[in-house]
Amino acid sequence: MTFLRLILALAGLATATGAEQRPNVLFILTDDQGYTTLSSYGNTLVPTPHLDRLAAAGARFTDAYVMPQCTPTRAAFLTGQHTARTRLWHVIPWYGTPWAPVREPAYAELLPRDTFTFPKALRAAGYVTGMAGKWHLTNGADGNYVALKPEAARHYGFDFSAPPGPGSQNEGDKHVDYLTDHAIAFMRQHRAHPWFFYLAHHTLHGKVSAPVALVEKYRARGAPATGLHNATYLAAIEHLDHSIGRLLAAIDELHLAERTLIVFLSDNGGIYQAYDVKPFTEGPGTATQLAVATEEFRNAPLRAGKGSPYEGGIRVPCLARWPGVIAPGTVSAFPIHVVDWAPTILALAGAAPPSAQTLDGTDLLPLLRGGAVPAHPLYWHLPLYDLRWGATPCAVIRDGDWKLIDYFGDSFDAAGRYRAGARVELFNLRSDLGETTDLAAREPARARQLQSQLRRWLGTVGAEIPGANPHHDPARALKETRVKPSHLTVVP
Incomplete structure (x- = not known):
């Protein structure tokens, strides 16, 4: 093998070895x-x-x-x-x-x-x-x-x-x-x-x-x-x-x-x-x-x-x-x-x-x-109902030890009772990992700040913040269906 071929062979081996080591x-x-x-x-x-x-x-x-x-x-x-x-x-x-x-x-x-x-x-x-x-x-x-x-x-x-x-x-x-x-x-x-x-x-x-x-x-x-x-x-x-x-x-x-x-x-x-x-x-x-x-x-x-x-x-x-x-x-x-x-x-x-x-x-x-x-906040956008899990439309932010849930229009409490109306819940995860105590009323300024931060983030990612449903029907308010009504936009 010539010297040039040896150099090329070694170069090829080095390249292959580098790729293999990834x-x-x-x-x-x-x-x-x-x-x-x-x-x-x-x-x-x-x-x-x-x-x-x-x-x-x-x-x-x-x-x-x-x-x-x-x-x-x-x-x-x-x-x-x-x-x-x-x-x-x-x-x-x-x-x-x-x-x-x-x-x-x-x-x-x-x-x-x-x-x-x-x-x-x-x-x-x-x-x-x-x-x-x-x-x-x-x-x-x-x-x-x-x-x-x-x-x-x-x-x-x-x-x-x-x-x-x-x-x-x-x-x-x-x-x-x-x-x-x-x-x-x-x-x-x-x-x-x-x-x-x-x-x-x-x-x-x-x-x-x-x-x-x-x-x-x-x-x-x-x-x-x-x-x-x-x-x-x-x-x-x-x-x-x-x-x-x-x-x-x-x-x-x-x-x-x-x-x-x-x-x-x-x-x-x-x-x-x-x-x-x-x-x-x-x-x-x-x-x-x-x-x-x-x-x-x-x-x-x-x-x-x-x-x-x-x-x-x-x-x-x-x-x-x-x-x-x-x-x-x-x-x-x-x-x-x-x-x-x-x-x-x-x-x-x-x-x-x-x-x-x-x-x-x-x-x-x-x-x-x-x-x-x-350190940076974490976000979730959960704008859906799924009653098998007690879920209603909301978004979530965790920033440091603090977590806020922004319910857009209704929710279920810890006992599974339905509650109408938008609300926020605020928890300190360091002292209350089980989220047993809502601190929103005790810490209104912090709740407002986190909700505002969460809403700004939703805007930056182009998310729709759910509002009142023009097709709301109290007679079947929480009816889940697998048949898409004609008024809903068909998304591929």
Whole structure:
């Protein structure tokens, strides 16, 4: 080999090695998994040793936030934008409460193919990208609740999408093993190249299901067959934890641990109590008292659960491990939001969005590396009714220890009683994590300041602040329907 060829070969090797050393990202998003379902967050009913090991080897975030339901969190994660911008603040396919006192703004009913997603930028930067599991951002040709169709994956930034698993995702182990197998196979196939994999589990979404032997194990220990902390729910947590152990073992076997960021996150809070929706779907829609239909797992000390603007609906477990970057045993109380992960992953990959693309999140790399990022408020726009969770149109701001909920026209109190009229609620999360004491009347100046700050933010993102509904019908005020009335704008 000539000297020139040797230099060129070494240069090529250096380039390839540099590309290979860019960190991989395994992002695990679970479904309806509440804050207290991990041992490291206080769960004493189910051991979660593999998730505990992940926390011990990296960071545990005590103040990690998402949107309160499935579709909105998934949209915010992939786009890096608040749902106030994308209009994907509502679960799809369409349903609504079109005769309520407050007008629900029209929401987007799918994620368009031409939407920027950060996996598109990763692909452009040379990453191999893949996903497996719950999609819930389109209906029809490209995929649905269960999965993104493999042939449509490229339109959303993925080189690979696992096909739907065998049978129903509501049976057996809810495809936990199937999806984990695909993640491991992807890592094996692409271990020589930088990769991103989005593993979106169906567990713990209802209908909760788990391997029979594990269910029987918890029944034998005295867990009830149904209801709060039932055996199937506990078994599903253990089975999910086991799958995390399989992933960690595969990464170790492939010698990828030191250059792989693993993030574990839930898409919304867990279901402590779900309300009976029949009075609003089958009845006239005039009921004004919520009644509990099911109970699954307590979110205490957090208030409420899935679908709610209270902490139990939006604060979730979040773990991150990256050996050599994240110090083992880190516990961070810095408030982070699901929109922060897009700019963070792009930054670590050396990738960037198009110049005109707005990302609403904050790059968390300095925080992961043991430094700091500037304190900033977090925002939510939740302009919808969903009575199974007691939700009415509102927006939320958290700034430091303070949190304000701005109800645009009506609400339900802690006892499930309907209250007409706009109002704000103010909580100090440092002294009252359970949001038991509304301080709005005691701190009127602070409440006004936070509401004004929240309203200004809504204006900057072009969000519609819901007002009185011109089609309000007291005879069916809280009637939920899946048939869109003609007076509503059709949004693609």
